[in-house]
Amino acid sequence: MPETNPMIRLAKRPTGTPTGEHLVYEEAPVPQPAPGEVLVRNRFLSLDPYMRGRMNDTKSYAPPVALGAVMEGQSVGQVVSGPGFEPGTWVLGGRGWQHYCSVPPHLLVPVDAEAAPPSAYLGVLGMPGTTAWVGCTEIAPVRPGETFVVAAASGAVGAVAGQIARHMGARVVGIAGGAEKCAYVRDELGFDACVDHRGDGFPAALAEACPRGIDVYFENVGGAVQRAVWPLLNPFGRVAMCGMVAEYNDGSPAPGPNLMSAVRNKLSIRGFIVGDHPRQFPVWRETGARWLHEGALKYREDVVHGLCEAPEAFAGLLAGKNFGKLVVALD
C-alpha cells in the first residue's frame, strides 16, 4: 500500500490563465474508502476545457469547485479494493486530479482494455466522443450532401464530430490552428478540407472552403472563428453550441452575433451539455469501439506524464497548444 496520494487542489480562483499559483500540487494520505466504496488507482486523467468554468465562482451548469478542494476531473484507473470488482479491473469513473480516489461502486463503469487502450475511454470513446455523437446526431443533425463545419477540428471533440458527420454523408470542413494540425485533419482524419484560423485572410479562406455555405456548425471555439462562420450559415442552418474555448480565460464575455441573422436564415442554435444525455454514453462507447475496430474512426492523444505537469498542460489546452486529446498519465 502506498503512503501518499499526490493531488492538485484549487488554491485560488484564476482570472485569465490558471497557473501553478491557482492549481497547487500536494501529497495527502491515501483515502480510506467509506464502507461499501471502492478504492481506485487512477491511471489516466482527462483534461478538458470545461474545467476552466469550474474554477470560476459563477453560475453555470455545474457548481464551481470549492476553494481548497481537489480539482474535478474524470479518470480511467484500476480497482485496488472494494466490493463487486476484482482488483486490477479497469474502470471509468475515477475522480479528481489525484492518484487515488474512493468511489461508490454504482458510479464505476468497467471498461474493456482489450477493445481499446484504457485512455481511449476518456477521449474518443468517452465524454468528448459522446459530446460529438450527441451534437451530430441529436442537437444539429446533418443531412447527406450538406456542408458541416467544426472548429478545433483536431481536438478531442472536433475530430470525432467531423468523422461522424462524414459517416452521415456530409461534406466536412475543419478549422484548426496551424499547418500541422490542418494536415492531420485532412490527411489522417479524412476531412474534405481544413482551414487554418491562424492564417492570413482566414474568413476568406473559410468561405472558399465552403462554396455552398455552411449547413451545420459545431461550435467549440467562439471568438474570431465564430465571427467568420456566422455570415456563411445557410438558410435552415443548425448550430450545435458545445463550447467556446477561445473565450474561457476572458473576464467579461464579448458580444455575440446580432440574432436577426437567426430570423433571416431560420437558424436553429442549440446549446447542450453531454451530461444531460446519459443514455448516449453506452451507445457511443459501443458504436465508437466498433468503428475503431473497423478502422473507420481515427484518434490521436497528447499524453503528458506526471500529475505535476497537469496545470501547465491545462493552460496549454486553453491556448490550443495540445495536439489530440489531452490526457495525463499518472505514472
Place this chain on the structure above:
Amino acid sequence: MPETNPMIRLAKRPTGTPTGEHLVYEEAPVPQPAPGEVLVRNRFLSLDPYMRGRMNDTKSYAPPVALGAVMEGQSVGQVVSGPGFEPGTWVLGGRGWQHYCSVPPHLLVPVDAEAAPPSAYLGVLGMPGTTAWVGCTEIAPVRPGETFVVAAASGAVGAVAGQIARHMGARVVGIAGGAEKCAYVRDELGFDACVDHRGDGFPAALAEACPRGIDVYFENVGGAVQRAVWPLLNPFGRVAMCGMVAEYNDGSPAPGPNLMSAVRNKLSIRGFIVGDHPRQFPVWRETGARWLHEGALKYREDVVHGLCEAPEAFAGLLAGKNFGKLVVALD
C-alpha cells in the same frame, strides 16, 4: 368601372425611418387582368414590420421590393371579375399597397365574412396570428406551469402568442410600451402580468414579474428588451426568434448576446418565417375562428383610413405607436 388605381410605390430606399419621400402615392390605371386572372378590389391592407426589410437592398429571406415597384403587402378584398369566383366574394390574397390587383385564382383564399370581420383575416386569423401559432406550438413549445414571455404583447403577433401560451397552461408575462397597452394586455387579454419597457428600471421590473425565470421567450423586438430578457432565461429555455422590430430602422446591426449563455443554459434559439409553414395557415384560421367564436381569443385593430395614410402609419408601427393590429381601410 373606376378610372384609376391608387397605389404607393417604393421610390427610394430609406435609411432609418421611411417617409413620403420613399413611399410615394400615385394613381395608375386599373390593371387589365391577364387571361385567367382575377381582378380584386382590395378593402383592407395589412401593414406589418417585415415590410421594412423588403425596402432594403440586402440579402434576406425574401427578395427586396424593386425600386419603383408597388410596395408589397397582403390585402383582404372583394372579387370584381374573373374565373371561379362570384363578384363580391371576400378573398384573402390581394397584393400590394393599392386598391386593385390582378391575381391568379389559385393564390386567392375565400374567407367567411360571417365568421369574422374581413379585416380579421389579415391579423388575428391571418399571417400574424399564424406566426404566433407556429412559434408557440412548433418553434418554442411551452409546457404547463412554465413562464412564457412575449415582447410587443399588445401587437398583432404578441397578443395572439400570449393567449395561445395561456391556453397551453403557461404563466404568461407580456412586455409592452406604455401603461395603456400594459393595462389592455393584463385586463383584456388576460395575461398574468405585463411590464412596461419604457418604465424606469424595466429589467428589474421584468425580473420581478418572472420570479421563476423565463422558460420560453417569443422575440418580436430585440434591442433593450432582448438584453433584459436574456439573463432571466432558465436552463433548457427556448427562444422563438420571430423578429426584432426595434432594430429594423438601424443601419448596422447591434451586437447580440454572447452565445456561451446558450451552452450554459442549454438554450434552443430558433428563427422562423411563417411562410415556411404553409400548412399551418388553414389550421390556425379554423382554430382561431373557433376560439374567437367561443370568446376565448381577443384582438384589437388599429384601423387607419385611406391609402395615403399608409406611409405615416407604417413609420408609427416601427416606433410602436399603433395599438393593436394595424390595417389600412382602403376607402
